[in-house]
Every structure is written in structure tokens, then in C-alpha cells.
Amino acid sequence: MNVNKLIFILLFFLSFDFVRAQRIKGSDTVLPLTQQIAERYMREYPDRSVTVTGGGTGVGLSSIYDHTTDIAMASRQIKFGERLKLKKARQEIREVEVAYDALAVIVHPSNPVNRLTREQLDGIFRGKITNWKQVGGEDRRIVVYSRETSSGTYEFFKESVLGNKNYMSSILSMPATGAIIQSVRQTRGAIGYVGLAYLNRYVKPIAVSYDRIHFYTPSLENAIRGKYPIVRPLYYYYNQADSAKVLPFIEYILSPKGQEMVKKNGFVPLI
Template sequence: MAQSGNVTIKGSDTMVILGQRWAEVFMSKNPGVTIQVTGGGSGTGIAALINGTTDIAEASRAMKDSEKTLAAQKRGKHVVEIPVALDGLAVFVSEKNPVSELSLAQLKRIYTGAVKNWKEVGGRDERIILYSRENNSGTYVYFKEHVLENADFFPTAQTLPGTAAVINAVARDARGIGYGGIAYGKGIKHLRVKKDANSSGIEPSMENVVSGSYPVSRYLYWYLAGEPEGNLKKLVDWVMSKDGQGVVENVGYYPLPDDVLARYAARQLTGKKPPKGKKTGGQ
């Protein structure tokens, strides 16, 4: 696909705006290349990579070993994992909500239904309305693994297609709570998140996300079947350059630390495997 001058990117709804902006800037610099970017969720993008219907899968969660094995079997190529940006998984409430911080344990109790009223966590005497992402979303998977510790969401949680929809719902609902990528968090309030009851609440700022002190920080990934060549390699190399990373910051996510970019650059010279995203906040 990429050899013909066309590149397809599919997957994470969290990343779709970032992917589209990368595509716009890259195509302006390379008029002979056409890049198509679509969402649908991380799971949808990964399935498309496995089935050979996309060049790049965008994912806001790490690809599972079982998925990588299946892709290798179907495509006859090993999966290349490239962390392309950093994100703080923000927790949103209405600007009218007096609560300003919650611990990871409180968030788990809220989303599993053990806590149902805001007064139990320092808020008003009102029922908590849960907003969540769909289960094919990498954001959903990450939140379930790292906040709920793989417990089930409470059945009353309303699942919505994309972080923008969660933001809109919470903005209209003073009793609501939601979660999603930091770049979408406009017009609502970000809660500070505490690692435990005795810790200070940490804001999802660039400094805190890059350092890993924010408890729910994560890498955003591109996945490819085999080593990139031609226009695909040119695109990946550009995204991993200072120029490409500047787009990340403009969109509202956080650029990769210099050590990750340096490892990618070194890989290009040595032919070694791609850089692994360091663990930040459990991922």
C-alpha cells in the first residue's frame, strides 16, 4: 500500500486528530504522498493491521502478545512497535463539581459501583453518573487495566464512541465523571489524581506526564507489519523527528522524551529493534 504513494492509518479515536494533523503537515511537505487516517478504536486498527487492510495501526494501548503472534502468522512479518507520543489519561468532571482530586482507589470504587454518591468522596449529596468508552477502545482497556485493576465496570456506566463524546456528556452533566486523552480536555475540569490516600494529587501536565509522576500516563503507539520502507519509512522517520514531535505538542499531547527519540535514531543506524516505551504510570 505505502509503496504506491498511499499510506493508510487506522485505529485509536484518541489519536485520530493527531494522526490527521501529522498527515496534513507531511502531505504538504511531500505532495506525491496521500495519507488516509480513520478512527474506530485501537482494537479496530489492530484488527486491520492483522488483516492487512492498513499500513499503520494507531493504538492508545500496547498491542497484546497474542495479537502480535496472529499478525505475524497472517502477514508473515514481525510487528514493529513504535511509541510516537505521550498522553496523560485525564479524569474529567463538570466545572460545577466541587471535587478537585481523587485517588486511584477512589476512582476504582466509583467505576466499579462501590461508591455511588459524590458526598462519599467530598462532593455534594448527588448520585454519580458514570461515562466511559466502548470496549474496543484502547483508552477503555488502559483504564480497566491500570485504574480498575481488571475489575468490571459498573453496569450503569454509559459507553460513548470517542473521548469527545465523553467530554460533551460530562460538560452537560454536573453529576458526571469521565476519562480520556488529555488533548480533548477542554471546557471541563481535570481532576488531580493521587497514587494513594496519603499522596498529593498530581495534575496531568507535560512535566508530570513525561516524568511519570502522573499516575495514569501512557505512550501512544504506531504498529506496523514489518520494517517500514519507502514513503512509510519516510513518514515514520518524520514523526519521530523534532519537526514531527512539534505537531504532537500543537495538538495537545506531549512529545516523546529525548532519550526515546535518540533510541529510535540509533536504531536507524544500527538496524536494531524499535524503541520500547518506558513505563510511565504503569504502562
């Protein structure tokens, strides 16, 4: 084989990898949805490759900056400091809403408490309410679990439920949503929060009220109808320079077919 032909083949495969192979990283909330969509996308387009990993929203956005991912999954909007850092690096970031998510407050299945107000949640997660008997439960210490500070879910819960006030200093931070599910399942006095799609029979979701009158359980129906109060948008972020590479996948998740998968995976579709 002559050198020119070898160079041509090498350039062809490099071009193929650049256009067809995509890396997606970030929010653990968006992770299972993106994995499902990626699997279907690759079945329909077998010449394309999509690799999806978690780590949290902050990790995803940092990976955009480091050029170690093509799309960052995020369960919160990009912060001013993050956007400024990217701008200084001459990276023009683009934001796309891909779905909405209801954030469920969960307890151990044996817990008799079935509903809490926003004020009671604030008291629990800020350390002012420390025993379940203070909110109508049994005499048992409350064990509070949260996501770590790099998580978009951590940021959103702090904003929506705590009014941007700080969590209690002794809160138990978990590196992933699955770890919160496992911890609450194993701890009778536990409470935590997870994306609606992560709910299973091993934990119990709590009905929540923001007006102290109307209580709604976290469900897809209540979220779509606008009744459940803890709902947030989910995002993809990418560099403008990578548009040609990433837009086919983004357009796929935004299509009617993709949004139907959003709904089937326990998230609230845009359409």
C-alpha cells in the same frame, strides 16, 4: 496510444499509489495528533497522500490483519491474541512508540470535587461509590462514562487505575472520546476519562493521587516531569512487509520536527 505505452502509464500510477498513498486507522486518542502531522507532512511532500481515520485501537489492529490500513494507531500495546492472529496469517508486525499521553479524569464544571485518589476512582468506576457525597461532593448520583471495550484507552484505564479489575456492569460505554466529552458536559453528576489533548473548557479535570498524599492535575508539564500518574505510551503498528511504504511517515513523526508537533498538540514527546 499503443498498448505497451498504456500499460507502462498504468503501472507507473499503480506504483505511485502504492508508495505514496498511505492509510492510517485506529486509536481516537492518537487520531488528532496524526491528522495534524499528516497535514504538515503532505504540505512538505505534496506528491504523497495520507488518509487518517479513527475507530479505536482494536479497529486499527484488525484493519492491519485485513490489509485495509497500512499503519494502526494504538493507545495500548498489542495483545497476545492479536499478535498470534497476525502471526498465523504470516504477517510480521512491528511496533513503534511515537509519543506519550496523560489520561485526564473529567467531571462536569459545576462539580465541587477537585481531586480523587486512585482508590476513590476504583470505587467509582467499579460501582462501589455511587454518590458524590461519598467523596466530599454534593448529594448527587454519579454517572460513569467509559470508552467501549475495543478502545485502548478503556484497556489502559482498567490496567492503571482499576488494577485490571472489571468496570461496573452498568457503566455507560461511549464509541469515541468526543462522545465522552459531550456526555460529561451535559450531565452534572458525570465522570469520565479522556486523553489530555481533548480537554476543553466545557469539562473539568480532576487532580489525581496514587499515594493519597500528592495530588497532580493532568497537564503536559506534570506528565513530562513524571508527576501525574496516569500516563501511557502511544504506538504505531505496521507489517514488516510494508516498511518501505510506511517508514517515511513514521520517521517524520519521530524527527525533532515531528516531536515538536507532538508537544504542541498536548502530548508528551519522546525527545
